[in-house]
Amino acid sequence: MKKSQVSLLLALILILAGIALAESSTAAFDVPAAPAIGATIGDFSLPDADGKERTLNSLKGTNGSVLIFVSVQCPVSNAYNDRMEKLAQDYKAKGITVIGVNSNVAEAADAVKSHALANKLSFPIVKDAGNKIADRLGATVTPEAYFLDASNKLIYHGRIDNSRNGESVTSSELREAMDSTLAGKPVKTTTANAFGCSIKRA
Amino acid sequence: MIFSPPSALVKVALSLLGGIILVTLSFAAPVPQSGANGAAKDSAAVTVHAINLEGLKTLFKRDTANAKPLLVNFWATWCDPCREEFPDLVKIDKDYRGKGLEFVAISLDDVTEIKTGVPEFLNSMKATMPVYLLNENDPGPAITFVDPKWSGALPATILYDRKGEIVYKHFGRFSDAELRAAIDKSLGRMKY
Numbered sequence: 201m202k203k204s205q206v207s208l209l210l211a212l213i214l215i216l217a218g219i220a221l222a223e224s225s226t227a228a229f230d231v232p233a234a235p236a237i238g239a240t241i242g243d244f245s246l247p248d249a250d251g252k253e254r255t256l257n258s259l260k261g262t263n264g265s266v267l268i269f270v271s272v273q274c275p276v277s278n279a280y281n282d283r284m285e286k287l288a289q290d291y292k293a294k295g296i297t298v299i300g301v302n303s304n305v306a307e308a309a310d311a312v313k314s315h316a317l318a319n320k321l322s323f324p325i326v327k328d329a330g331n332k333i334a335d336r337l338g339a340t341v342t343p344e345a346y347f348l349d350a351s352n353k354l355i356y357h358g359r360i361d362n363s364r365n366g367e368s369v370t371s372s373e374l375r376e377a378m379d380s381t382l383a384g385k386p387v388k389t390t391t392a393n394a395f396g397c398s399i400k401r402a
Numbered sequence: 403m404i405f406s407p408p409s410a411l412v413k414v415a416l417s418l419l420g421g422i423i424l425v426t427l428s429f430a431a432p433v434p435q436s437g438a439n440g441a442a443k444d445s446a447a448v449t450v451h452a453i454n455l456e457g458l459k460t461l462f463k464r465d466t467a468n469a470k471p472l473l474v475n476f477w478a479t480w481c482d483p484c485r486e487e488f489p490d491l492v493k494i495d496k497d498y499r500g501k502g503l504e505f506v507a508i509s510l511d512d513v514t515e516i517k518t519g520v521p522e523f524l525n526s527m528k529a530t531m532p533v534y535l536l537n538e539n540d541p542g543p544a545i546t547f548v549d550p551k552w553s554g555a556l557p558a559t560i561l562y563d564r565k566g567e568i569v570y571k572h573f574g575r576f577s578d579a580e581l582r583a584a585i586d587k588s589l590g591r592m593k594y
Binding site for chain 2: 274363365392398
């Protein structure tokens with residue numbers, strides 16, 4: 201076999217291996233692990249639905265922030281629209297800002313904007329193109345919440361509450377974590393599995 | 403550079419590459435969607451039963467002498483990779499049902515979809531396996547019961563052997579070859 205043929209064969213084997221690897225990686229949730237509770241989340245900058253750059257530190261309230269990964273199309277995320285808006289309203293005066301993060305590759309900024317308008321979502325929603333923040337936080341589904349205190353320390357990570365149906369909620373872990381922190385008390389539940397639609401990554 | 407005709411080995415590699423590209427493209431092809439356009443006309447062909455955590459525990463129990471291996475797929479109509487892999491599951495059901503495999507699909511759709519979106523999708527897939535819909539306000543305990551390491555992200559596919567031990571699990575879209583190999587092994591049908 202000539203040298204050029206060997207090179208071509210090696211290149212093909214590499215391509216085949218690459219394709220096989222890509223196929224297998226789509227099968228599992230190859231998402232970086234979420235930061236540990238207590239870890240500090242570094243500041244970041246993402247454009248909002250109007251294209252204006254917003255940083256975590258400029259958006260957060262005096263007592264912290266709640267990042268919620270959201271979706272335009274996911275029925276589970278949409279089932280939480282009213283609850284997310286109420287959460288934002290309830291805690292605005294208490295110094296905690298709710299920030300929506302849309303990391304779905306198929307949901308463009310204009311779709312995020314029109315969805316927020318149609319569903320009367322008044323809290324800021326940033327577009328995480330390339331899912332950099334979803335990767336940094338290990339977010340896998342929508343909705344999935346991260347409560348950070350005033351110094352961006354991760355206090356709670358997981359579901360908003362325990363039922364997709366707002367009338368059947370019996371446990372609100374996110375609110376409990378926020379209320380405990382505001383009251384200076386220890387947080388009883390710091391993580392709870394979030395259930396929802398997988399974030400479609402780029 | 404002069405390009406000489408490819409050797410037989412290179413031809414084999416090219417054929418393999420071409421085949422893989424075709425398979426990859428076929429995976430990227432759109433999958434029938436549930437709803438008005440994609441739904442089968444006869445939505446009465448499939449009945450979806452509601453199931454709670456206790457029902458799941460009973461369903462998963464393998465405590466009889468002639469218990470069969472059990473394959474369980476957790477899915478939802480709103481989950482893209484679930485819809486994409488469903489045709490493979492229908493084929494697996496057809497290939498292994500008569501060979502001693504018990505297979506159930508468990509939908510995590512909202513209960514309001516139990517007579518509409520879920521059976522419509524199943525009919526469009528020509529699905530014949532038993533299908534249940536998890537009817538729990540809080541799916542958390544059921545998810546933890548299935549596997550404490552499972553976050554609830556869909557799809558999830560788990561194979562239990564005749565004793566009820568998990569012998570294969572995959573969170574995310576499964577590999578058809580890997581799953582079939584695990585089923586063959588659980589049925590004592592080793593392939594060499």
